[in-house]
Amino acid sequence: MQMSGAELLIQALKDEGVQIMFGYPGGVLLDFYNALFGSGLRHIMTRHEQAAAHAADGYARATGKVGVCMATSGPGATNLVTGIATAYMDSIPIVALTGQVATHMIGGDAFQEADIVGITRPITKHSYLVTKTEDLPRIVREAFYIAGTGRPGPVVVDLPKDVLSGKGKYSRPDKVEIRGYRPSVNGHKGQMKRVLTEIRKAKRPVIYAGGGIIISGVAEELLLFAERNRIPVTTTLLGLGGFPGDHPLFLGMLGMHGTYQANMTIHSSDLVIAIGARFDDRVTGNVAKFAPEAKVVHIDIDPSAISKNIAVHLPVVGDIREILSSLNNLQKDEEPVWNEIRESWLERVDQWGRERPLEYDRTSSQIKPQYVIERLSELCPDDTIITTEVGQNQMWTAQFFRFRHPRTLLSSGGLGAMGYGFPAAMGAQFAFPDRLVVDIAGDGSIQMNIQELATVAQHNLPVKILILNNCFLGMVRQWQELFYEARYSSTCLVSNPDFVKIAEAYGVKGIRIDRKEDVDAGLKEMMEHEGPVVVNCIVDREECVFPMVPAGAATNEMMFSSKKKQAKKLRAVK
Amino acid sequence: MRHTISVTVENKFGVLARVAGLFSGRGFNIESLSVGETLDPSVSRMTIVTRGDDRIIEQVIKQLRKLIDVIKVSDLTGTSFVERELILIKVKAKESSRAEILRINEIFRGKTVDVSPDTYTFLITGDQDKTDAFVRLVKPFGIKEIVRTGKVAIAREI
Numbered sequence: 001m002q003m004s005g006a007e008l009l010i011q012a013l014k015d016e017g018v019q020i021m022f023g024y025p026g027g028v029l030l031d032f033y034n035a036l037f038g039s040g041l042r043h044i045m046t047r048h049e050q051a052a053a054h055a056a057d058g059y060a061r062a063t064g065k066v067g068v069c070m071a072t073s074g075p076g077a078t079n080l081v082t083g084i085a086t087a088y089m090d091s092i093p094i095v096a097l098t099g100q101v102a103t104h105m106i107g108g109d110a111f112q113e114a115d116i117v118g119i120t121r122p123i124t125k126h127s128y129l130v131t132k133t134e135d136l137p138r139i140v141r142e143a144f145y146i147a148g149t150g151r152p153g154p155v156v157v158d159l160p161k162d163v164l165s166g167k168g169k170y171s172r173p174d175k176v177e178i179r180g181y182r183p184s185v186n187g188h189k190g191q192m193k194r195v196l197t198e199i200r201k202a203k204r205p206v207i208y209a210g211g212g213i214i215i216s217g218v219a220e221e222l223l224l225f226a227e228r229n230r231i232p233v234t235t236t237l238l239g240l241g242g243f244p245g246d247h248p249l250f251l252g253m254l255g256m257h258g259t260y261q262a263n264m265t266i267h268s269s270d271l272v273i274a275i276g277a278r279f280d281d282r283v284t285g286n287v288a289k290f291a292p293e294a295k296v297v298h299i300d301i302d303p304s305a306i307s308k309n310i311a312v313h314l315p316v317v318g319d320i321r322e323i324l325s326s327l328n329n330l331q332k333d334e335e336p337v338w339n340e341i342r343e344s345w346l347e348r349v350d351q352w353g354r355e356r357p358l359e360y361d362r363t364s365s366q367i368k369p370q371y372v373i374e375r376l377s378e379l380c381p382d383d384t385i386i387t388t389e390v391g392q393n394q395m396w397t398a399q400f401f402r403f404r405h406p407r408t409l410l411s412s413g414g415l416g417a418m419g420y421g422f423p424a425a426m427g428a429q430f431a432f433p434d435r436l437v438v439d440i441a442g443d444g445s446i447q448m449n450i451q452e453l454a455t456v457a458q459h460n461l462p463v464k465i466l467i468l469n470n471c472f473l474g475m476v477r478q479w480q481e482l483f484y485e486a487r488y489s490s491t492c493l494v495s496n497p498d499f500v501k502i503a504e505a506y507g508v509k510g511i512r513i514d515r516k517e518d519v520d521a522g523l524k525e526m527m528e529h530e531g532p533v534v535v536n537c538i539v540d541r542e543e544c545v546f547p548m549v550p551a552g553a554a555t556n557e558m559m560f561s562s563k564k565k566q567a568k569k570l571r572a573v574k
Numbered sequence: 575m576r577h578t579i580s581v582t583v584e585n586k587f588g589v590l591a592r593v594a595g596l597f598s599g600r601g602f603n604i605e606s607l608s609v610g611e612t613l614d615p616s617v618s619r620m621t622i623v624t625r626g627d628d629r630i631i632e633q634v635i636k637q638l639r640k641l642i643d644v645i646k647v648s649d650l651t652g653t654s655f656v657e658r659e660l661i662l663i664k665v666k667a668k669e670s671s672r673a674e675i676l677r678i679n680e681i682f683r684g685k686t687v688d689v690s691p692d693t694y695t696f697l698i699t700g701d702q703d704k705t706d707a708f709v710r711l712v713k714p715f716g717i718k719e720i721v722r723t724g725k726v727a728i729a730r731e732i
Contacts, residue, residue: 121592122599126642129588146642180584180645304636307629 005133005164006035009097012140014041015172018068020059020430022052026072027112028099028161044430044459047451049076051423053083054449056094058424060087061410062385063431064217066148067092072099074112077158078119082417084154085123089414090238091215093152095143096120102162103131117158125153133166138173145176150183151302152215185301187318192326194314195273195297202271202295203341205231208254208283211238211413212276212300212320219243219406221324222275228328228336232349234262236277237394238413241403251349252358255283256549257395260356260558263549265349266291267556273297276320279309280414289554299323356547356560358399366540367516369393369468373400373440375519376466380527384408384436385428389421389445391475393468395545397440419448425463426456436464436527443469443496453506456532464526465534467499470541478544482562503534514538576605577631577651578623578727584643585611585618593620593644596637602630606659606724617645621657621726650727657727661705662687664695666716675715682708693718 003011009032013021020042025033036043046052049071056067067087071080077098087094101110117127126146128139143155199205213222213235219242226233226249233243234251243250252259254266266272272294277283284290287310298305298312299320306315316323360370373396386401387410388394394411403409410428412420425439439446446467456463477491500510509529513522513536526533547558583589590609597604605623612619624634631649638647650657667675672694679686679696682704688695698708702725709720 117588118591121595178642181642302640304633304640306636308633 002167005166006032008136010039012137016144021068022055023070024049026076028073031164047454049079050082051449051452053080054420054423055427057087057092058410058427059431060092062428066144067094070097074114077116086412086415086417087154088123091152093147094154095147096156098158100158100160103160120156124156127156129158130163133163134168185318187316187323191316204269204345205271206265206269207231207233208274209239210236210277213239213242214406216321218321218324237398241406241408244404245402253398257545261353263555264352269294271295275299278305285549285555369396369539370400377401387421387425387439389441390416390418391442392545393440393442418445422449429461429463438464441467444473457507460531463532467536468539470539499536509533511535576625580648581620582645583618585616589643608724608726654730655727657725659705659725660699660723662721664693664718665712667694671715678711
């Protein structure tokens with residue numbers, strides 16, 4: 001049967017199991033949107049294409065499935081770029097469908113033409129420009145396969161107008177065969193045995209787990225592995241939730257705003273076992289001084305991640321799901337080995353935790369942002385999904401919210417894209433309509449995609465937006481305070497709107513919290529309301545995120561307050 | 575150190591841009607690059623010559639392997655292989671030096687492919703040492719123009 005390209009595309013998406021997609025129509029997509037109407041494929045129209053990309057990303061992070069977004073040619077496609085780059089940096093599977101001018105017009109500077117395949121080449125795992133209608137089913141199949149397997153990532157499929165309006169037959173290939181792409185890699189058995197040997201020899205081991213734990217769904221294997229070998233665990237921002245946040249072996253996040261305990265442990269260890277992580281600069285600080293006494297084991301599916309930033313002594317390349325379960329199997333019948341030296345190591349690690357736990361001024365009469373997050377963490381259900389924007393709100397969330405389960409924190413880690421949290425929360429909420437989804441936002445970030453209030457209002461989507469409002473671009477302000485003589489250049493948000501009124505104008509409930517004693521009641525009111533809510537929580541304006549490893553310093557060179565002297569000393573380091 | 579990397583890729587549009595973008599996006603330089611179809615018309619072979627320390631070359635190769643359209647990557651450097659380059663070179667040839675220039679060309683077993691009252695155009699093939707040496711030798715006479723193919727390389731059987 002002959003079908004139009006648009007119909008072929010919809011059929012192909014359905015055959016990939018797509019239940020929902022996020023998009024924004026436009027001229028060259030009229031054929032698609034016409035076929036979509038009444039097709040049974042759910043489409044959510046966002047109010048900006050960037051939000052469609054972030055929503056697809058949030059959906060993918062919350063579910064583990066491939067997220068789908070769509071935008072028209074030219075400006076629609078370029079508006080997806082930030083969302084695609086976000087997904088690329090954090091290895092999130094999304095398929096971005098873009099409209100394109102008709103094939104005979106490509107290259108002629110047609111109306112709303114942009115070379116989106118060219119523009120996104122460095123920020124995609126792969127991309128396609130479809131030139132023939134009958135190729136559509138195969139290309140969609142390949143795009144989903146590439147996006148979701150191996151180290152996941154975004155795939156762009158560019159769809160010229162005549163490809164969508166042309167006719168073709170639907171035939172879905174049974175399996176995908178791409179000779180240059182063999183994503184499933186089993187770990188080298190010899191290397192795995194060597195890992196176990198290193199663990200037996202190690203006196204001060206630590207596990208450093210990244211987003212790969214979440215992507216591969218190996219939280220349970222990791223827990224088993226860490227407990228059996230009695231190795232403390234720290235995670236990256238993207239790894240939070242991959243290890244229970246209240247477990248005695250858990251050290252909290254490491255890196256620039258990591259805990260004292262995590263950073264001191266890594267710095268003093270003699271064996272760092274990195275699993276599904278990539279030694280990002282926010283984690284390592286000064287690479288020359290990173291874990292100076294440690295041997296480094298690196299388990300990752302991406303060979304190019306090995307020894308990219310840090311020299312790795314013992315790499316194991318492969319799917320960490322397969323590798324961790326093999327390691328656990330190899331140890332199944334072994335007596336756990338650790339000796340007195342290891343016991344004293346754990347004692348030392350605990351001591352760091354007691355010496356300098358995460359702190360803030362709990363006696364302050366002002367609302368401290370950390371307090372709000374602690375209270376939320378306490379009051380909300382166990383399966384709550386938290387998204388964040390980028391900046392102080394993100395770091396305080398990482399520090400003070402206790403994540404216990406995988407896929408409960410969605411945050412733009414690698415790219416650090418402000419405006420991510422709200423649309424990502426929409427994606428997660430559409431996937432899980434019955435769970436509580438909260439975007440912990442700043443007053444700066446929320447204004448980058450605030451137009452999506454129209455989308456949540458339209459669908460009565462119960463996303464909660466908790467704005468920690470300090471009338472500043474807080475993280476940049478913090479750096480200005482610490483390293484630029486408190487010259488607050490372009491960081492003071494003096495003409496913020498009244499967020500409660502903004503919410504109400506969209507038909508969304510708004511709550512204002514401006515007294516510490518009202519925090520609990522306000523949060524409860526937010527959680528109990530059945531529809532979307534915007535909470536405008538007025539927090540201490542000049543609170544800083546500590547501890548902090550200044551850029552270029554080693555992970556053990558943390559600052560704990562903005563006291564002038566220490567700042568000055570560390571400014572020299574910078 | 576200079577490395578000669580042989581890469582087989584899908585013979586599709588856009589693949590060269592992906593490979594070139596991989597180098598430029600990381601600040602790695604391509605010294606020469608040549609592309610052509612293989613026996614299988616759906617596959618092209620690229621011969622890329624690049625410079626870098628071991629870490630950079632390792633990254634280059636790993637990143638190349640990550641590209642979906644790349645089928646196989648081999649670093650020929652350190653193995654036994656044959657490499658050749660072809661150059662077309664237009665040399666100024668005045669009355670007094672014409673004979674000497676021709677003699678040099680003969681020694682290099684070059685071909686004279688064009689001649690005019692005051693120039694010769696030669697075709698020289700060989701490995702880079704040879705082509706470089708030729709260029710050095712005729713430079714004093716004056717080189718009007720030079721075109722190089724970039725290197726192609728193939729592994730030896732034994």
